[in-house]
Amino acid sequence: MLDSMRAEHPALDAPTVETRTDAAQDIEVSHLPYAIVLADANNFFASCETVFNPQLAGRPVVVLSNNDGCVVSRSAAAKQLGIVNGTPWFKIRGQAEHDGVIARSSNYELYASLSHRMMHVMSGFFSHQEVYSIDECFLHNTMGRARAEQTCRQMRSTVLRGVGIAVSVGVAPTKTLAKIANHWAKKHPTSHGVTFWNDIAKECGDDALRSIPVSEVWGVGRRITKTLMGMGITTALDLQRCDPVLIRHRFSVLLERTVLELRGTPCIEDESDASSGVRRTQILCSRMFSSPVRGFETLSQALSVYAQQACHRLHRQHSLCGRVAAFCSTSPFAKEYSHIGNSVILDDPSDNPMVLSKAACNALRHSIDEHAPYIRAGVMLLDLSDAQDFATFEGMDAQRDEHGIGSVLEVAARRFGPRRVGIGYGGIRGSGRNDADTGATWTMRRDMLSIRGTTRWDEMPIVHA
The missing domain is CATH 3.30.1490.100 (DNA polymerase, Y-family, little finger domain)
Incomplete structure (x- = not known):
């Protein structure tokens, strides 16, 4: 019950903010290496399935698309088995069941509900939140390094306790670099879920961007990737070193902004809040x-x-x-x-x-x-x-x-x-x-649907003391 209250009222676990007289310092760091915080849930759909079924924790779980077609989300254990997103379930079902993989139909009601709770909790830790998608949001930071890191770790801990979802956090001067720092946090357990871009840059230098294929840079699509690779631009470092003006003339102002963001210049404005559905x-x-x-x-x-x-x-x-x-x-x-x-x-x-x-x-x-x-x-x-x-x-x-x-x-x-x-x-x-779908023969099939414990009275989980 206490965790449920925390999920609905993040102030219960919000960091204690001391009264400060150096407000100018907060403003000064707003465009420095700690300005953008990206919080992204780990394997969100698969993680949601474990919230009301703790027995799935640590086990290989996959979530399927509409009509139980293809794999769209995998737990860490499922990834270790080599299961790839987009794989048709019927092709791997036999081997997956032999390996102990648990498959679930897409439980959109549950995912949306837990996403709302997760975003609500995180909104209490920083001054501004931009919900980018169902499982990630950008937060604006005006604190210094030490305090920002403490707040990020406390936010991550509060979401895990209050909602049951593990979150990775990347902190950087721009949104594009925050995306890279976030992926770094997911892939490197020693970061304990929170990574600062300037730490990566100091430790790895140019190798940090050199190790990232240009296709994995946020904002670079498949068609653009082919053209860039034809021009010899194969890594994020190659793209960073391009002339922004030439990139704008050859491609678009959007890709020019990506180049500038890779250089540490913030130029991607906030978009409409994804949670509003506009x-x-x-x-x-x-x-x-x-x-x-x-x-x-x-x-x-x-x-x-x-x-x-x-x-x-x-x-x-x-x-x-x-x-x-x-x-x-x-x-x-x-x-x-x-x-x-x-x-x-x-x-x-x-x-x-x-x-x-x-x-x-x-x-x-x-x-x-x-x-x-x-x-x-x-x-x-x-x-x-x-x-x-x-x-x-x-x-x-x-x-x-x-x-x-x-x-x-x-x-x-x-x-x-x-x-x-x-x-x-x-x-x-x-x-x-x-009963909440259309009663027609062509309506969507979800044969492995888990409980919708946050939106259905008749499916609420029962706790035995």
Whole structure:
């Protein structure tokens, strides 16, 4: 119970901050080697599985993608067995079970809940937090070296005790170098989970960046990697020594910033908080089916459901959508692979779930092969704009949800949970543990789902004294 209280109230374990008169010193070090703190959970999905099942601690655990397809997270013990992320489970299942590997379906509800608790705890240790993804966040440090290290170690200890998740911490003058320091902390047990970039640089010199392939530098994608390697730029050190201006002209201002960050110059601004779920350019909802879908009639059920899920995010961030895209595809391993995609431009921007659902279905209505076995479909809401700031000529107003259908769906979902009400198959619930999903034959399969102990009353763990 005490650990649970700590998770919800980080002040219980927050570091004691002494009253200081040298505030100028804090400001002075804000752009020095300790400015950026990156906290990243170790093997997050796999670690979450051990929180309510301590018997899994130290054992090889893998978490699978939608429909129990591929490995997406591995515990340290599973990594030692040579299991690689992205490996299809059916290919290694026999050997994995022989080796004692425990497989779990993706428990998104549990992961999101524990992520929220973890971020809440860490937010009490530094002045500013930017939640970058479900398992990592950037924190801004204004303390000196000794105090910053003490705070990082206390934060790490508090998260482990209060939430049950091990976290690695990298500290550096820039976000890119903090990423490198964080990976160093994960790979070197002697660091005890906290690493400062300036310590790495002093100990290893140029070898620190020389040992990092350019493909592993944050912000360098696969396509850029191929071009860079063709230019003889194969390591992070090679990239650091490039002329930033030439890199900007040859590639982009984003890669130029990466070069500057590798040199210790902070130039990557904070992004929208990932925990808020705000999307500025597009909102995507895509799933693989548990069994192949044939024909437009059945496919339109899924498109309508995905459009409503995307519309839920649209309402949550108070945006309007100007264009709706939909796509579907068969298995890439099939003899005749087929991928179909199309978009519909709305007459006026809208947040009406009925308008968006209809547009998603119309986008593929005349393109579907009635006999093709589609295994994936998705809906994208594009050309987003802020609903409050949207203005245009008279008579060209947005297609607002005048009847409040979207608002009714939102209220019902918050009060009764998802799938209690919706348009078409959007309101048809599954049975048993799948009651929060769509009750259709194509809905996502999770046969090895662990308990959702933080979001389901009927699945709360029982503690025996």
